[in-house]
Amino acid sequence: MELTKIQEFDLNRTTMVTGSEAVVKCLVEEGVDIIFGYPGGAIMPVYDALYDYQNEVKHILTRHEQGAIHAAQGYARSSGRVGVCLATSGPGATNLITGIADAQIDSTPLVCITGQVHSHLLGTDAFQETDVVGISMPVTKWNCQVTKAEDIPAAIAKAFYVAQSGRPGPVLVDITKDAQFGEFEFEYEKCQQVRSYVAKPIINKDKLKEAAELINQAKKPLVVFGQGVILARAEEEFKTVIEKAGLPSAWTIMGSSALPTNHDLNVGMLGMHGNYAPNVLTNQCDVLIAVGMRFDDRVTGNLEKYAKQAKVVHFEIDPAEIDKNVNTDVAVLGDCKESLSLLLPLLKENNHANWLNEFYRLRDVELSKVINAETNPKSGELTMGEVMRRVNTHTEGKAIVVTDVGQHQMIACRYAEFQQSKSMITSGGLGTMGFCLPAAIGAKMGMPKKQVIAVVGDGGFQMTIQELGTIFQTKVEVKILLLNNQFLGMVRQWQDLFFDKRYSATEMVNPDFQTIAKGYGIASKQIKERELLNDAIKEMIEHKGSYLLEVMVGKENNVFPMVPTGCSVSDIRLE
Amino acid sequence: MKENNSSVKSLPFGEVRRGQYTISVFTEDQIGLLNRVSIIFTRRHINIESIAASESEVKGIHRYTIVISEDEELVKKVVKQLEKQVDVVGAFYHTNDELVFQEIALYKLPSTLIVSDGAVERIIRSHNARILAFEKEFTIIEKTGHKEETQLLFDELNPYGILEFVRSGRVAITKPMKQLKEYLKELEIASLNN
Ligand SMILES: Cc1ncc(C[n+]2csc(CCOP(=O)(O)OP(=O)(O)O)c2C)c(N)n1
Numbered sequence: 001m002e003l004t005k006i007q008e009f010d011l012n013r014t015t016m017v018t019g020s021e022a023v024v025k026c027l028v029e030e031g032v033d034i035i036f037g038y039p040g041g042a043i044m045p046v047y048d049a050l051y052d053y054q055n056e057v058k059h060i061l062t063r064h065e066q067g068a069i070h071a072a073q074g075y076a077r078s079s080g081r082v083g084v085c086l087a088t089s090g091p092g093a094t095n096l097i098t099g100i101a102d103a104q105i106d107s108t109p110l111v112c113i114t115g116q117v118h119s120h121l122l123g124t125d126a127f128q129e130t131d132v133v134g135i136s137m138p139v140t141k142w143n144c145q146v147t148k149a150e151d152i153p154a155a156i157a158k159a160f161y162v163a164q165s166g167r168p169g170p171v172l173v174d175i176t177k178d179a180q181f182g183e184f185e186f187e188y189e190k191c192q193q194v195r196s197y198v199a200k201p202i203i204n205k206d207k208l209k210e211a212a213e214l215i216n217q218a219k220k221p222l223v224v225f226g227q228g229v230i231l232a233r234a235e236e237e238f239k240t241v242i243e244k245a246g247l248p249s250a251w252t253i254m255g256s257s258a259l260p261t262n263h264d265l266n267v268g269m270l271g272m273h274g275n276y277a278p279n280v281l282t283n284q285c286d287v288l289i290a291v292g293m294r295f296d297d298r299v300t301g302n303l304e305k306y307a308k309q310a311k312v313v314h315f316e317i318d319p320a321e322i323d324k325n326v327n328t329d330v331a332v333l334g335d336c337k338e339s340l341s342l343l344l345p346l347l348k349e350n351n352h353a354n355w356l357n358e359f360y361r362l363r364d365v366e367l368s369k370v371i372n373a374e375t376n377p378k379s380g381e382l383t384m385g386e387v388m389r390r391v392n393t394h395t396e397g398k399a400i401v402v403t404d405v406g407q408h409q410m411i412a413c414r415y416a417e418f419q420q421s422k423s424m425i426t427s428g429g430l431g432t433m434g435f436c437l438p439a440a441i442g443a444k445m446g447m448p449k450k451q452v453i454a455v456v457g458d459g460g461f462q463m464t465i466q467e468l469g470t471i472f473q474t475k476v477e478v479k480i481l482l483l484n485n486q487f488l489g490m491v492r493q494w495q496d497l498f499f500d501k502r503y504s505a506t507e508m509v510n511p512d513f514q515t516i517a518k519g520y521g522i523a524s525k526q527i528k529e530r531e532l533l534n535d536a537i538k539e540m541i542e543h544k545g546s547y548l549l550e551v552m553v554g555k556e557n558n559v560f561p562m563v564p565t566g567c568s569v570s571d572i573r574l575e
Numbered sequence: 576m577k578e579n580n581s582s583v584k585s586l587p588f589g590e591v592r593r594g595q596y597t598i599s600v601f602t603e604d605q606i607g608l609l610n611r612v613s614i615i616f617t618r619r620h621i622n623i624e625s626i627a628a629s630e631s632e633v634k635g636i637h638r639y640t641i642v643i644s645e646d647e648e649l650v651k652k653v654v655k656q657l658e659k660q661v662d663v664v665g666a667f668y669h670t671n672d673e674l675v676f677q678e679i680a681l682y683k684l685p686s687t688l689i690v691s692d693g694a695v696e697r698i699i700r701s702h703n704a705r706i707l708a709f710e711k712e713f714t715i716i717e718k719t720g721h722k723e724e725t726q727l728l729f730d731e732l733n734p735y736g737i738l739e740f741v742r743s744g745r746v747a748i749t750k751p752m753k754q755l756k757e758y759l760k761e762l763e764i765a766s767l768n769n
Contacts, residue, residue, distance in 0.1 A: 133607060138614045142661040145606070162661055165769045192769070195762060196603050196664040199769040320655040 019149030020045035020180040024053045026156040029188045032084050034445055036060045036068040040088025043115030045180035060474060063466035065092050067438040069099025073108050074442030077425045078400055082109045082164050089116045090128030098432055100170045101139040105429030109168035111159045119147040119176040133174050141169030149182030161191035166199030167318045168231060203334035210330045211313045212346035214287050215245055220355045222285035223247045224270055227254035228292010234337035235421045241340050246351035248359050250278030252293050253413045256424035261417040267359040271299040272563045273410040276572060277362035282307050283570040291315045292336050295325035305568035315339050369574045370560050381554035384408050384483050388415035390537045399451040402443050404436035404460030407489035410559045412455045434463030440478045441470055458484040458510055468520040471546050479540050482550040493558045517548040524548035592647045597674055597747050600639040600657050601664040608662055612639060615656050621645060627744035633755050636664060642745050665758055669749050676747035680725035682716045682732060683739035689714050695735055702728045
């Protein structure tokens with residue numbers, strides 16, 4: 001009698017669920033409250049399950065799967081949490097690929113869940129069957145296919161663990177339709193470890209000492225930092241370290257906003273369209289201290305002529321990045337939040353005042369030769385730089401700026417001012433046009449209290465313009481700043497500089513964006529005049545709800561400074 | 576990763592040492608891993624000379640033996656990128672002098688040749704090859720050894736008319752390697768750091 005009672009009790013406790021409901025329960029267990037996606041045949045069971053969990057998990061219906069994944073990226077990058085997206089098999093899954101590749105190269109934690117045809121149809125060219133595991137393999141940190149309902153929880157648990165631990169990245173779980181229909185006893189255990197995978201290398205104290213010695217002895221140190229500082233949530237540790245040792249610090253565009261723009265030691269942006277001083281002085285420093293960055297070719301220019309005079313110290317979580325592009329003298333593997341805290345007591349206080357003045361002196365050169373004309377012109381057509389200057393006035397560095405790809409992106413990275421981390425969201429490694437609008441939607445959903453400004457070109461805007469529909473339906477508040485030069489500006493700039501001005505396929509005959517905005521119920525304005533600029537930006541920022549401000553800027557302006565491909569960073573051109 | 580006690584030292588930047596390297600990749604037993612491993616080579620436009628896959632001495636751990644000819648600097652980067660894959664337990668590279676390795680080759684000849692021509696029989700004997708199967712129509716000969724050895728036998732038999740020939744990928748065991756079990760234990764501890 002006793003025994004049967006216990007058995008009955010146990011029976012009540014176990015819950016038989018379908019694979020599709022299990023997917024949703026796993027998301028709830030992982031604390032996911034928002035996902036981005038698009039339905040279709042092979043993922044319908046999961047969508048059906050979502051119907052019962054609308055209070056727990058909000059689903060954002062984008063207008064294209066590329067929109068869903070870029071939104072998930074924007075969400076992940078503004079909030080620091082895992083972005084989740086859902087798509088059907090075949091075309092739904094392949095539409096995710098650009099975003100997955102983007103997230104892979106920019107180390108963004110994403111979990112993508114795709115539906116797949118019935119397992120007995122795998123490999124038969126069934127309707128909407130695509131080998132998405134095969135296709136996504138080169139661009140995912142990890143992926144897998146699940147063909148049995150009972151394997152779903154472990155796969156999703158591993159997916160979340162892998163996506164956000166160590167160096168983050170996108171993962172994909174492909175679930176066959178029969179696995180979604182199958183029933184099993186649901187149990188969930190978060191993944192804590194994968195034995196073949198070391199998320200964070202253990203920090204070697206000797207290397208740390210060697211690094212400290214080099215930094216302490218340096219007369220002309222230069223720190224170059226990237227998104228690693230943001231991903232490790234190490235902004236405070238980083239600032240404390242550079243302040244103690246008086247280290248001038250320059251950022252890659254992925255590291256933008258990790259250090260406040262107006263910090264005395266912030267010496268600007270690195271790379272092709274970066275600032276003059278850090279590029280030139282990269283080739284004069286005696287110790288180059290890289291933190292959470294990977295020496296991308298857009299940052300280093302010609303590697304044969306990159307910082308050859310300097311000893312190189314590299315703080316990095318990913319062993320595969322050590323010596324990949326630039327040979328290091330001392331590599332400190334590990335999470336930089338930990339390694340920088342351990343480094344701090346080993347550092348001597350210093351200020352390197354003369355050396356820092358070199359940066360300020362070159363900044364003045366850049367101011368007079370480039371920046372003043374770009375951000376404060378007195379006559380002529382509107383420039384992108386002056387638009388960004390006005391944005392700064394009204395956001396006071398507190399907004400999140402999301403960009404697309406091209407000239408406006410480089411201008412936004414160069415001139416947007418930030419006080420808080422995770423405020424610059426841009427497609428760095430892949431340079432994906434079409435990223436901006438959906439990423440801005442996701443960024444706002446990740447940080448609803450923040451002002452989100454989408455800075456976009458007329459080309460990239462039209463690559464994912466359908467996401468205006470997502471704004472319309474969800475009423476998410478995104479300020480769209482369209483910098484319209486009626487050209488694929490960055491490509492036109494290269495044609496101007498390197499292809500004898502042969503403007504092949506770069507001129508854009510554009511639709512009336514004002515009418516389009518109207519159709520989507522989005523308040524909007526177009527301006528061409530300098531006198532109207534300040535008020536127009538103020539109006540956009542103060543407007544309750546989404547807003548499209550289209551600024552007609554000079555058609556043939558070029559972004560400078562510039563390190564032409566194949567040149568050394570110190571050969572950066574001011575004009 | 577390269578073990579420290581190996582004879583190959585890291586080279587100064589810019590200096591290249593092109594040679595034949597054998598990469599051993601130990602992985603979890605999962606569908607698609609071979610694809611993930613081979614992508615690392617394809618991405619860098621590296622030709623795989625031979626590849627062999629099997630289970631290792633530890634249940635559930637598979638090993639791939641991959642032979643490539645490249646600069647050592649590049650080999651190091653490839654090995655790190657292999658090791659970075661979540662389900663790759665470990666990746667190592669070695670030069671030929673650090674390895675004991677073998678390949679196996681099979682040769683199919685018309686049986687009439689063996690019976691009628693003493694020369695063919697002498698060649699087989701002199702190469703220490705053995706006869707695996709003897710049928711009315713054909714005979715299959717097996718030879719294990721390094722590629723040069725199996726190739727030499729091929730070259731000598733070829734004028735008589737080889738019907739079919741196949742050579743396996745290299746299998747190799749390293750002289751100085753740590754035991755896989757020990758390595759796994761260390762990894763278990765390291766993978767707890769998250
Ligand atoms: C998907 C994609 N296709 C092509 C490119 C190449 N590309 C880089 S910048 C650019 C021009 C962008 O033009 P626009 O969006 O108008 O911005 P602008 O440069 O004028 O600010 C192009 C075509 C790209 N980065 N991404």
